Amino acid sequence: MRSDTRAGRLPDPPSPIADDGDAVRFCRTCAFAGACLAVGYGKPELEALHCLVEHVGPYRPGDHVFRTGDPFRAIFAVRAGTVKTSLVDRDGREQVLGFYLPGEVIGLNAIYPEQFPCDAIALENAQFCRFSFPAMSALATRMPAVQQHLFRLLSKELGTASLLAGDHSADERVAAFLCDLGERYAARGFSGTRFALSMSRGDIANYLRLASETVSRVLTRFRSQGLIALEGRQVELCDPQGLRRIGESLLSG
Amino acid sequence: MRSDTRAGRLPDPPSPIADDGDAVRFCRTCAFAGACLAVGYGKPELEALHCLVEHVGPYRPGDHVFRTGDPFRAIFAVRAGTVKTSLVDRDGREQVLGFYLPGEVIGLNAIYPEQFPCDAIALENAQFCRFSFPAMSALATRMPAVQQHLFRLLSKELGTASLLAGDHSADERVAAFLCDLGERYAARGFSGTRFALSMSRGDIANYLRLASETVSRVLTRFRSQGLIALEGRQVELCDPQGLRRIGESLLSG
DNA sequence: CCCGCTTCTTGATCAGGATCATTCCGGAAG
DNA sequence: CTTCCGGAATGATCCTGATCAAGAAGCGGG
Structure with a gap:
């Protein structure tokens, strides 16, 4: 998985980090950095975080990370690549909800309905950290920093969602x-x-x-x-x- | 506070509950019902909930419950009346973000910025349950049901926020x-x-x-x-x- | 290298809703 | 009762951005 055949010469020097080996460097820019670093590397709590994180991917452009209606079990932090989330109404019209860059988190809007309310589609080759949500919220119960972090992530997304709603030119x-x-x-x-x-x-x-x-x-x-x-x-x-x-x-x- | 001079004959039979005495009946329709009832009345945990709840109001139409920029300390469940939240951009144009009915919760979008990003203005005589947020999240740490409930509330609001964004006639x-x-x-x-x-x-x-x-x-x-x-x-x-x-x-x- | 497909750009026209202006209505105050 | 005032309804016009249409440019495959 380190070096596969598609390691051609893509002309993107500012490319997202796709290097599996450099967990520390990636994690510093991840949206969970606050939570992960708060527990401190080397401490036993980090073990707990690592247990519930699973690296998934790579996904190719156009691949679905999850689909509308899939049962909600986990949220995803983008490790590499870009993703769009979108929903398709019954007359088939697509509605793009957002774009997510490396370090950002998708799937938070699935907590309430308990199933994904939208599709998530990779726009580039993409990889993710998959956080089991039951495990995550159990951990949050024991670790206030993690809980706080989830609240903040949710609230932040709430803020950005209302911006698009305005009537703007x-x-x-x-x-x-x-x-x-x-x-x-x-x-x-x-x-x-x-x-x-x-x-x-x-x-x-x-x-x-x-x-x-x-x-x-x-x-x-x-x-x-x-x-x-x-x-x-x-x-x-x-x-x-x-x-x-x-x-x-x-x-x- | 029970009966003041404005007790005229308002023609609204389906009026929101404004009866301070009937806590149980109100709480059954409140957005926190799930959390409150989960702990069960009479149990010691309920004491914890009651400690962090404070009844505030009444507010008169046009009164601010909170203002943009106010430090975030608590979220509010509407007990009676109706509220609108809105933000005012620098050129003074108002932008209504939502209307909240009895039983619904306002202030969740303030968690991330740690100050209220919008005004909340009573549209009718209104009363609230004020939940200290630090106390609430501390309680959530000990009580998974409460934590779960907060996650759900946030996620739910996230869903509704994205609906308005669509291009609709x-x-x-x-x-x-x-x-x-x-x-x-x-x-x-x-x-x-x-x-x-x-x-x-x-x-x-x-x-x-x-x-x-x-x-x-x-x-x-x-x-x-x-x-x-x-x-x-x-x-x-x-x-x-x-x-x-x-x-x-x-x-x- | 050409073909065919998709994406992007650019132009011409159209329509939904904003804006401006006026009138109407209901409640509060005098 | 009259007056006043803000909210609401209705009409006339305008403008932004959608839609329709056509051409240009990138790109993968044979």
Whole structure:
């Protein structure tokens, strides 16, 4: 599993960490870092965490990590790659709920219904840490730090979910989307101004509740205004300040 | 506090419970019922719950229960009345995040930022159970049922938050809004087909990301189609099935 | 290298809902 | 009763972004 045949020369230097051997380095950027590090490496509690973590993957682009209706047993931290979550209503229309980068957690919205309310689909080759939820909440009972962490993760996601709901112009949405992605990449140790959009224009549009044509147009205009540089799915935020100003109503208040 | 001068003859027979004396009856419909009842009345654990619950109120229409930026110390279960939560962006535009009926819980989205990210404003005379959050999470550590309950509440709210985000027509939004309110009233023991809208058309519109004129027009049309009866803020769902059909894309998938 | 597919871009037109403006209604105060 | 005022209903117009349509560009496979 260390080095497989697909180890070609992918042109992504700021690529997500896919190195299974470097658990410590990965864990520092993971959303569970707070919980994991709180217990301290070497202590017996860490054993408990390790017992309930299971590395799964790799998944290839388009693979499902879980599907709508699957019984809820675990949450997943993204180790490598990117994932989108989406739901499909009965007339078959897809609805993208979110994109998740390395270090972020998916599956939290399945706790209440006790089954996954959405699909999770890998956008790139992806790997995960799988946390058994029953084991996790049992652990949380014994370790306040873990419980606190779960509460925070849930509450945080709650905050971001309500942002998309506002009525905002296409410009605001796209600008905020780019800023948000940049900040999240930066928080995980990648470049926050230069990265690849791992999702299609259609997925972006769907997520932002716009038509893909509109996304194209806005991106093109942003480029002509010097706010971004764009080449296929590679994007550079040339004027993060300006973008932030445009999207600010979605970003902080 | 029991009977003050404003005890006029308000025409709302299906009024929320405002009777301080009937704790048991109220608690059965409260969102914490599962947690509270799980420990069983009379057991020592109940003492713990009672210690961290504090009844607050009454608040008058327009009063703030908490404000954006207030330090987060507690979550609130609505005992009586209705509340809206909303945030105000820097250009002063209000954004209604949700309406909360008796038995529902507000403040969960403050856990992560550790301060309230929104205002909570009473729409009617309102009272609350205030749960100290540090005490609550300490209790959750000792009582898995409470912890489980908090996780579920958070996860549930996460689910509803993502529904509004979809791109839906004005008709769908209004129909789903009415159905949702009805179902929530029904779940708390009130009539699910005949109730008063405690919020203004403007608030509804804001919540649904529509203009208030649009809400007016849709309601008028629904009435002329026989889907609802409407008189001021009193509404009756004459054809809940039909409404549900219209709004179904927002209601379950 | 060409083919066929998907994704992306760009243009032209259309429509749903926002906005502006006016009127109507119901309750509170005088 | 009249006046006043905010919320609500209704009409007229405008604008953003969706939709329809067509072409360009990337990409994997033969």
